[in-house]
Amino acid sequence: GGAGQAAKGEGAADVASSWLGDGVMQLPFVGGRVHFAELDQGDTDWHLPPVNWSKIKVEDFRRDFYREHPSVAQRKPAEIEPWVVKHKIATFGKAIPRPILNFKELLLPPQITQPLGSYDRPTVIQSMAWPALLKGQDVIGIAETGSGKTLAFGVPATIHASAQRPVKSGESPIVLVVSPTRELALQIQVEFEKLLVHTKLRVCCIYGGFDRGQQVAAVRQGAEVFIATVGRLMDLLQDQVINMQRVTYFVLDEADRMLDMGFGPQIRLLAKQVRPDRQTAMFSATWPEEVRKLADEFIKPDHLRIHIGALELTANPNVTQHVTVLRESSKVNYLKTLLDTLEEKKVLVFAATRETCKTLAQTLNKEGYRAYCIHSDMTQSERDHAMAAFRRPHPSVMVATDVAARGLDIADIQAVVNYSFPATIADYIHRIGRTGRAGALGDAYSFITPDQAHFASELIRVMEEARQEVPAELRILLRDREFYEKQRQQLREERAAAKQQQPESGRHKSSKGKGKGNGKGKGAA
Incomplete structure (x- = not known):
């Protein structure tokens, strides 16, 4: 059915059918071929020699494919403004394009638009990013997880790759998407497979955890689109299995998470392996x-920066926040009581360490709960098994560490539990944002112990900004902390004052003694 619809669309006389212009390869209507690679993580001591691009002959490439639909061109600022205000959009740059508000306004070949038919309309980040990326502009997109960022860069990436000659065996890809985690890389791959199904473009997903020899063989076959985790890509570049000489569309997804995970130096090395005249897109949930x-280091000065939502990190108002103050020893029993009330829901529980994660999942299973866990000590097959089980349409519990949970995209999580309170309030906001996505409602339950009272002030601010009811026990925790802080400050000031007086007295006596000694010495002389 889908193939028939696409073929019919290709023959239709509409403005999208010849958008690439003369002399540029058209997107062919064929069954897609997908290459899939699974690679182990490799070492972490990377040595990539810098590329002297002035001595390398690179192919020219086309970057501007945008045709503005008449309805978009005629859209007046007075019509756009209410939409911008409603979605709290802030844009920064000289050439800010008008947004694409429905798929009819996306003038692209039917082979690309047909897979988008399952969606009602573009998400906000897609509406804003598509015109700029299709023009060949560098884009920075700041939007929450689950906002449709993959298609925001994926649709222009598909167009960009299709306008260049196919990749031969052993050649560099044209599109490179770098992801912080294996799980996110796999999710991006799934979205690209849907986009490329009616094209000859191939996608290769590179991540750690599997037989390296098989992966190298798959990579050497060549693909127009590479999706990669940082470690595996660095490994292949270092061993000269691949190079990045044909990459002209470079994407960093979840850049803030990559930096949180300590990948800053590796990202900078990778960027130097890609030709400097490339088009770059960077997406992030936050803007620290x-x-x-x-x-600033590798986005062109004439880029477009798009913020969706408030510039400051705020909690999703669709998530009802519940905070309980309790002692560490009471957490397990309280969690079991809580899970009994959430028995018909899919729940994500955050634990601080791998050991807590494993122990808690074992305890819950012994008590009869359907519980799984995911942490960095697990093999990829163990992770996949746990994720597949948790994704099934039945109530279950997933216990995860922060690092393991990064990049997971599970749309129907109905509740999040912070069994271990996160290390920062920003992490708290990210965690609870795992539920209440795409307009749905969700609940977040957080356990905080008296020795974590230093989080109380910021936590109350976050809750109040999201118009949540702040529990009396949390306010009492803050009040007690402020009281003891004042007492400690007063004690410090008293000690400082006493110390200041003590040296003064000592200096006075010393001075007198010194005077006497000097006098006697002079007299004797």
Whole structure:
């Protein structure tokens, strides 16, 4: 059915059918071929020699494919403004394009638009990013996880790759998407497979955890689109299995998470392996100083930066926040009681360490709960098994560490539990954002112990900004902390004052003694 619809669309006389222009390879209507690679992580001591691009002959490439639909061109600022205000959109740059508000306004070949038919309309980040990326502009997109960022860069990537000659065996890809985790890389691959199904373009997903020889063989066959985790890509580049000489469309997805995981130096090395005249897209859930510095290093000055939502990190108002103050020893029993009330829901539980994660999952299973866990000590097959089980349409519990949970995209999580309170309030906001996505409602339950009272002030601010009810016990925790802080500060000031007086007295006596000694010495002389 889908193939028939696409063929019919290809023959239709519409403005999208010849958008590439004369002399440029058209997207052919065929069954897609997908290459899939699974690679182990490799070493972490990387040595990539810098590329002297002035001595390398690179192919020219086309970057501007955008044709503005008449309805978009005629859209007045007064019509756009209410939409911008509603979605809290902020844009920064000189050439800010008008947004594409429905798929009819996306003038692309039917082979590309047909797979988008399962969606009602573009998400906000897609509406804003597509015109700029299709023009060949560098783009920075700041939007929450689950906002449709993969298609935001995926659709222009498909067009970009299709306009160049096919990749031969042993050649570099045209599109390179770098992801912080294996799980996210696999999810991006799934989205690209859907996009490329009616084209000859191939996608190769490179990540750690499997037989290296098989992966190298798959990579050497060549693919137009590479999706890669940092470690595996560095490994293949270092061993000169592949190079990046044909990469002209470079994407960093979840840049903030990559930096959180310590990949900053590797990302900078990777960027130098890609030709400097490339088109670059960077997507991130947050916009901290570290991400800004990274963007300054290899995003072109004439880029477009798009913020969806508030510039400051705020909690999703669709998530009801519940906070309980309790002692560490009471957590397990309280969690079991809580899970009994959430028995018909899919629940994600965050634990601070791998050991806590394993122990907690074992305890819950012994008590009769359907519980799984995911942490960095697990093999890839164990992770896949746990994720597949958790994704099944029945109530279950997944216990995960922060690192293991990064990049997971499970749309129907109905509740999040912070069994271990996160290390920062930003992490708290990211964690609870795993539920209440795509307009759905969710609940977040957080356990905080008295020795974590230093989080109380910021936590209350986050809850109040999201118009949540702050529990009295949390306010009491803050009040007690402020009281003891004042007492400690007062004690410190008293000690400082006492110390200041003590040296003064000592100096005075010493001075007198010194005077006497000097006098006697002079007299004797």
